[in-house]
Amino acid sequence: MEKLTTQEEEAMQAIWKVGEGNVKLFLEHMEAPKPPYTTLASTIKNLEKKGFLSSRLIGNSYLYKPLITEDEYKKKFMNGFVKDYFADSYKELVNFFVEEKKLSAKELKDIINLIEKSAEK
Numbered sequence: 001m002e003k004l005t006t007q008e009e010e011a012m013q014a015i016w017k018v019g020e021g022n023v024k025l026f027l028e029h030m031e032a033p034k035p036p037y038t039t040l041a042s043t044i045k046n047l048e049k050k051g052f053l054s055s056r057l058i059g060n061s062y063l064y065k066p067l068i069t070e071d072e073y074k075k076k077f078m079n080g081f082v083k084d085y086f087a088d089s090y091k092e093l094v095n096f097f098v099e100e101k102k103l104s105a106k107e108l109k110d111i112i113n114l115i116e117k118s119a120e121k
Contacts (some may be wrong), residue, residue, distance in 0.1 A: 001076050002050065011043045020065035
């Protein structure tokens with residue numbers, strides 16, 4: 001699975017919110033600034049070619065639905081991101097955010113609690 005462009009990710013965010021729908025419906029669920037209808041339609045066709053969406057013709061309109069969940073994409077993207085930018089180390093990722101002052105001590109404690117609760121399962 002290839003990484004999506006920013007424009008494709010924004011389109012997929014709207015598609016994941018809606019589920020199955022047409023270009024007009026997806027456009028209504030996008031955040032401002034919204035792309036022109038034709039730009040979104042082109043992006044959606046590209047997403048279909050890349051295997052992220054399927055389509056079916058209903059009357060004279062295409063309905064699209066995602067072939068991959070948002071969680072599946074996040075998992076794949078984050079694994080690649082950590083591998084490419086943090087030497088495949090989640091510890092290095094967390095350290096980066098600590099050094100950049102993007103994580104507070106309380107947030108780190110919350111993360112530790114999450115890890116400990118997950119280990120108990």
